[in-house]
Amino acid sequence: MAGGLKWVSLAVLGFLVVIGGGVALLGGLKDTQLLNSWNGGASRRYLREATVNDSASSPSPATRSVFGAVEDPDAVASTVAQTIVNSTNRRSLSYLSSCGTGNPIDDCWRCDSDWHNNRQRLADCGIGFGRNALGGRDGRIYEVTDSSDDDPINPKPGTLRYAVIQDEPLWIIFKHDMVITLKEELIMNSFKTIDGRGANVHISGGACITVQFVTNIIIHGLHIHDCKPTGNAMVRSSPSHYGWRTMADGDGVSIFGSSHIWVDHCSMWNCADGLVDAVMGSTAITISNNHFTHHNEVMLLGHSDSYDKDKSMQVTIAFNHFGEGLIQRMPRCRHGYFHVVNNDYTHWEMYAIGGSAAPTINSQGNRYLAPANPFAKEVTKRVDTEQGVWQGWNWRSEGDLLLNGAYFTPSGAGASASYSRASSLGAKPSSMVGTITSGAGVLSCKKGNEC
Numbered sequence: 001m002a003g004g005l006k007w008v009s010l011a012v013l014g015f016l017v018v019i020g021g022g023v024a025l026l027g028g029l030k031d032t033q034l035l036n037s038w039n040g041g042a043s044r045r046y047l048r049e050a051t052v053n054d055s056a057s058s059p060s061p062a063t064r065s066v067f068g069a070v071e072d073p074d075a076v077a078s079t080v081a082q083t084i085v086n087s088t089n090r091r092s093l094s095y096l097s098s099c100g101t102g103n104p105i106d107d108c109w110r111c112d113s114d115w116h117n118n119r120q121r122l123a124d125c126g127i128g129f130g131r132n133a134l135g136g137r138d139g140r141i142y143e144v145t146d147s148s149d150d151d152p153i154n155p156k157p158g159t160l161r162y163a164v165i166q167d168e169p170l171w172i173i174f175k176h177d178m179v180i181t182l183k184e185e186l187i188m189n190s191f192k193t194i195d196g197r198g199a200n201v202h203i204s205g206g207a208c209i210t211v212q213f214v215t216n217i218i219i220h221g222l223h224i225h226d227c228k229p230t231g232n233a234m235v236r237s238s239p240s241h242y243g244w245r246t247m248a249d250g251d252g253v254s255i256f257g258s259s260h261i262w263v264d265h266c267s268m269w270n271c272a273d274g275l276v277d278a279v280m281g282s283t284a285i286t287i288s289n290n291h292f293t294h295h296n297e298v299m300l301l302g303h304s305d306s307y308d309k310d311k312s313m314q315v316t317i318a319f320n321h322f323g324e325g326l327i328q329r330m331p332r333c334r335h336g337y338f339h340v341v342n343n344d345y346t347h348w349e350m351y352a353i354g355g356s357a358a359p360t361i362n363s364q365g366n367r368y369l370a371p372a373n374p375f376a377k378e379v380t381k382r383v384d385t386e387q388g389v390w391q392g393w394n395w396r397s398e399g400d401l402l403l404n405g406a407y408f409t410p411s412g413a414g415a416s417a418s419y420s421r422a423s424s425l426g427a428k429p430s431s432m433v434g435t436i437t438s439g440a441g442v443l444s445c446k447k448g449n450e451c
Contacts, residue, residue: 070259070281073312077421080129080284080314099450102428103319103436105264105288109451110439116198116447120171123193123218126262128316128339128424130286133262135193135218139169147178149206152235153242164188165238169216174199182207184230185248187237190214196221197445206230207248208271212256220264221442224252227271249273259284267441269294274329278315279303283336286316286424291441294325302334305357310335316424321440323347332383333359337422341365342430344437349373351381360394362419363408365427367434370406379408394418401430 070076100107108125112118123137146158155161160180163172169191177200185207194209201222203209208227211217229250236242248254250272255261257280268275268290275292277300278285292298299317302310313336322330322345330348331338333355342365345352349371353361363379370377379402382390394412396419402408412418428436445451 070257070283070312073259073281073283073309076259076284077312077314080132080424101435101438102432103289103439104425105319106439110443111450113448113450115445115451119173119195119197120193122195122220126218126264126286127288128286128318128341129284129314130260130262130316131424132284133218133260133286134169134191134216135262136169136171136191137193139171139191142166142170142172143175144172144178145175147180149180149183152184152233155236160194161186161236164192164194165236166192167238171195173197174201177201179204181205182230184233184235185210185245185254187212187235188214188217189238191216193218194220194222196223196442197451198447200442203227208251209253210248210256211253211258211261214258216260217258218262218264219253219266220262221266221445223267223442224275225267225269225271227252227273229272249277251275251277253277255282255285256280258282261285263287263290265289265439265441265443267291267293269325271295274298274300277301278313279310280307281309281313283313283315285314286318288316288318288320289437289440290320291323292320292326292330293323296327297329297332298322298326299329299331301331301338302336302357302359305334308335313337314421314424315339316341318342318425319436319440320344321346321437322352328352328381329354333361335359338362339364339422339424341425341427342433342436343367344433344440345369345379347371348376350376352379354381354383355393355395356383356385358390358393360412360419360422361396362422363395363397363400365399365430365433367401367430368403368406368408370402370404372404374405377405377407379406394422399427399430401433 099111104127105125109122120137123135126133142163144160149161163170171193173195179202186209188211203222203224204226207230208224227250229247231245231247234242235245252268252271252275253263255278275295275298276287280303301315316339318341320343324347326347328350330352334357337360340363345368368379391411396410397408443451
C-alpha cells in the first residue's frame with residue numbers, strides 16, 4: 001500500500017450484488033469518502049473492498065462496515081490481555097524439552113515426532129496478540145489434492161480455493177508438493193488454517209491471500225512470493241455467494257478489517273506491494289517465525305494517518321528473520337500498539353522500523369545489524385513528521401543488540417507502564433536471537449521425525 005495519503009470525495013458508490021448468477025446495482029453510498037494516494041493505489045483498494053458482495057441472507061462486507069469489521073477492538077484487546085496472563089505457567093513448561101531452542105512457539109510442538117497426527121495442536125501454541133487465533137482447530141482436516149485455480153467463481157473440490165471459502169472450520173493440508181498460481185485473490189472465510197507442513201507449497205506467480213472481514217485465521221508453512229495485482233473479476237468468498245473485485249495491490253497476505261490472525265513460519269519475497277499488510281481496524285495479530293527477503297516495502301500496519309480506528313490495532317512481530325534484499329517497512333506502523341520482539345534484522349537499505357500518526361512501538365530483545373551505508377545506520381524512521389511532534393510518541397528499545405553502528409532513536413515516555421498495551425509476551429535476551437530464529441521461514445517437516 002502506498003504512503004502519503006490524502007482524502008478525496010466520491011459522490012455515489014454503488015454495490016454490485018450477485019443473485020442467482022445475475023448482477024444487480026443496489027443503491028449507493030452518498031458522499032462516501034475514499035482514500036486516494038498519489039498513484040491511485042489506495043483508492044483502488046478501498047473501492048475494491050467496498051464492492052465485495054454477499055447474499056441477501058448474510059450482510060456483505062460493505063454493509064457490515066465500510067470502515068472496518070472489528071466491532072469492539074477494545075473488547076478483543078481485553079480478552080487477549082487476559083489470556084496472556086493466564087497462559088504464562090503453561091508456556092513455561094514447554095521450555096523444558098530437550099530439543100527446545102527457547103522459541104516458545106516451536107518448543108510447544110516441534111519436538112513431537114508425531115506432529116502429522118497432531119496437526120491441530122499447533123493452534124494451542126500461538127503467542128502474542130494473535131495467540132487466540134483458532135484457525136480450523138475445531139473442524140475437519142481437508143486435504144488439497146489439486147493445485148489448479150481455473151475458476152474463482154466455481155472452484156473444484158480438492159483445490160485450495162474450494163477449502164478456504166467454506167463456512168465450516170477447516171484445517172487445510174496438502175497431499176504433496178505443489179505450486180499454486182492463483183487466478184484471483186484467495187478470499188478466506190473465518191476459522192481456517194492453511195498448514196503447509198509435510199509438503200513444499202508455493203503460492204506464487206499470480207494473486208495471493210486476502211483476509212478480509214473475517215476472524216480466526218492461521219497461515220503456516222507456505223512459500224508466498226511473486227504475487228501480482230489481479231482483479232476486475234468475479235470471485236467467490238463463500239459457498240453461497242460471490243462478488244466483483246476491483247484491482248488488488250499484489251500483497252502476499254492482505255489483512256483487512258479482521259481479527260485473531262496468525263502468520264507463522266512462512267517464507268515470503270518479491271511481491272508487487274507488501275509482504276504482509278494489515279489495515280482498516282484489523283487487530284489481535286501475530287506475525288512470527290517468518291523469513292522475509294528481497295522486497296522493498298515489507299510490512300504496513302495501519303491504513304492511513306487519518307484512519308482513527310487503527311488506534312486500537314495490536315500486532316506482535318516475533319522471532320522473524322528480516323533478511324537479504326530488504327529495503328524498508330519492517331514494519332511501518334500507524335496509530336496502534338506494536339510489540340517487536342526477538343527478531344533478527346540482518347539487512348535493510350533505508351530503515352527497519354518506521355511510523356507515523358503516533359504509534360506505540362515496543363522493541364525488545366531484537367538484534368539489529370546495520371548496513372555498511374553510513375547514512376542508513378538508524379533503525380528507526382518517523383515518516384513525514386517534525387521532531388516537535390514525534391518526540392512525544394512512545395518508542396523504546398529495551399535489551400536490543402545494536403551492531404555495526406546501528407542505533408535506535410527512542411522517544412516519549414520511558415516508563416514501562418506506557419507500553420502495557422504494546423506488551424504481549426516476555427522477551428528473551430538478545431543473545432538468544434540467533435538460536436530462536438534459526439528455524440525462521442518454512443520448515444522441512446517429515447512424517448515420523450521431529451519437525
